[in-house]
Amino acid sequence: MLEEGSLIGNQHGGAWKIIKKIGSGRCCQVYEGLDVVSKSQVAIKVYNEGLKFNCAHQREFLLLKIVHEKCGEVTQLVRMLESCCYGNQQVLIDEYLQPSLSVIIYTAKQQSHPSLFIIHKIINDVARGLSALHLCGFVHADLKPDNIQWSPKSGTFKLIDFGLSFNILDKEIGLVQSSSYRAPEVVCPNQPGNVPNTAIDIWSLGVLALYLVSEHKLTDYRKIQGLCAACQGNENKCENTEVVEKLFQQTTWHDQNNLFKKLKEVVTQCLQCQISRRPTCTDVIQQINTLTSLNAGFLDLLILPTCILRLLNMLGDCEIKNETELSDIKDDIIEECKKYGPVKDCIIPTDGPGINKVYVYFTSHIDAASAFTKLNGRTFNGRTVITTYFLPADFYTKNFF
Numbered sequence: 543m544l545e546e547g548s549l550i551g552n553q554h555g556g557a558w559k560i561i562k563k564i565g566s567g568r569c570c571q572v573y574e575g576l577d578v579v580s581k582s583q584v585a586i587k588v589y590n591e592g593l594k595f596n597c598a599h600q601r602e603f604l605l606l607k608i609v610h611e612k613c614g615e616v617t618q619l620v621r622m623l624e625s626c627c628y629g630n631q632q633v634l635i636d637e638y639l640q641p642s643l644s645v646i647i648y649t650a651k652q653q654s655h656p657s658l659f660i661i662h663k664i665i666n667d668v669a670r671g672l673s674a675l676h677l678c679g680f681v682h683a684d685l686k687p688d689n690i691q692w693s694p695k696s697g698t699f700k701l702i703d704f705g706l707s708f709n710i711l712d713k714e715i716g717l718v719q720s721s722s723y724r725a726p727e728v729v730c731p732n733q734p735g736n737v738p739n740t741a742i743d744i745w746s747l748g749v750l751a752l753y754l755v756s757e758h759k760l761t762d763y764r765k766i767q768g769l770c771a772a773c774q775g776n777e778n779k780c781e782n783t784e785v786v787e788k789l790f791q792q793t794t795w796h797d798q799n800n801l802f803k804k805l806k807e808v809v810t811q812c813l814q815c816q817i818s819r820r821p822t823c824t825d826v827i828q829q830i831n832t833l834t835s836l837n838a839g840f841l842d843l844l845i846l847p848t849c850i851l852r853l854l855n856m857l858g859d860c861e862i863k864n865e866t867e868l869s870d871i872k873d874d875i876i877e878e879c880k881k882y883g884p885v886k887d888c889i890i891p892t893d894g895p896g897i898n899k900v901y902v903y904f905t906s907h908i909d910a911a912s913a914f915t916k917l918n919g920r921t922f923n924g925r926t927v928i929t930t931y932f933l934p935a936d937f938y939t940k941n942f943f
């Protein structure tokens with residue numbers, strides 16, 4: 543029996559310590575763990591005993607291995623670190639991710655509503671993760687908020703849990719997907735031309751996007767029992783189109799917002815009963831990225847933790863103009879931040895929208911989180927500091943704002 547402090551090891555000298563249980567699925571128990579050698583946080587998935595569960599372990603292991611061999615490191619998929627055993631149980635060691643999309647949506651709702659920036663980021667990241675799977679012939683088959691997690695390290699949403707995943711060449715596909723994310727061809731698999739394939743993930747992506755925008759799922763309005771009456775009668779307009787239209791209309795955004803309009807088009811296409819009318823992941827990515835990119839808003843950067851802190855209200859115009867003074871201030875800031883953990887980089891832009899702000903890149907997101915709380919509200923040179931996180935992608939491209 544695994545408990546706090548139990549050790550799992552492999553023949554190559556790797557060892558992982560169980561910290562605490564963080565979840566349980568159909569096939570396995572998931573623990574937060576510690577890599578004893580590197581001292582980094584990991585997720586430890588311990589599969590239940592038995593042939594069925596050994597197969598689930600093997601499926602996830604092979605899928606991630608094949609995708610990695612073919613596509614290299616995919617930032618939008620969970621990174622598998624090791625596969626080993628604990629007694630008769632199979633174990634996977636994965637990178638540690640948190641929080642889940644469900645938690646992020648919940649936190650966003652405490653403020654107001656997930657912003658269009660966050661919605662766009664979720665759909666974009668998920669579509670990119672799915673795209674790599676689809677390219678390798680795999681279908682995730684259980685896309686839902688609980689299986690999407692935020693990575694503070696990479697600043698992306700990542701897909702996890704491939705326990706129901708299958709290959710498009712597989713002959714027998716059971717009742718995959720969670721009920722409200724389930725595509726018509728999974729509910730009713732015997733309709734000609736509608737055999738479950740990668741398009742079932744696109745359907746779930748449509749349900750997810752609809753939910754993020756409207757807080758409703760398609761199943762709140764229509765019971766999905768295979769093709770709708772219009773599609774059965776070969777009519778041009780699928781009944782789902784009208785539901786999507788209505789739900790989008792009820793939101794606070796308007797069709798004048800180009801991203802909102804694009805999202806409506808994409809969701810409508812993803813939720814077509816007929817597979818042939820749904821877009822591919824590449825289509826989705828292309829469509830939602832044709833517009834000028836949005837920057838994350840203030841609230842977004844409180845909700846999405848990363849390794850980077852943005853410090854607001856720290857500097858005045860005089861300090862920015864004086865090179866020597868600025869260099870001293872930078873040293874002071876790095877010195878102060880180092881109290882929370884190693885600092886990789888610190889940038890103070892002297893022009894552009896990032897002027898008067900400080901960006902501190904910590905090696906670990908745990909240290910960044912501790913600095914986030916401790917520095918927020920502190921007085922520095924007579925000013926009250928406000929902290930937010932900052933996305934790595936913007937840091938690397940020097941898109942400071």
Ligand SMILES: [Zn+2]
Pocket residue numbers: 769770771772773779780781782814815816
């Ligand atoms: Zn239809």
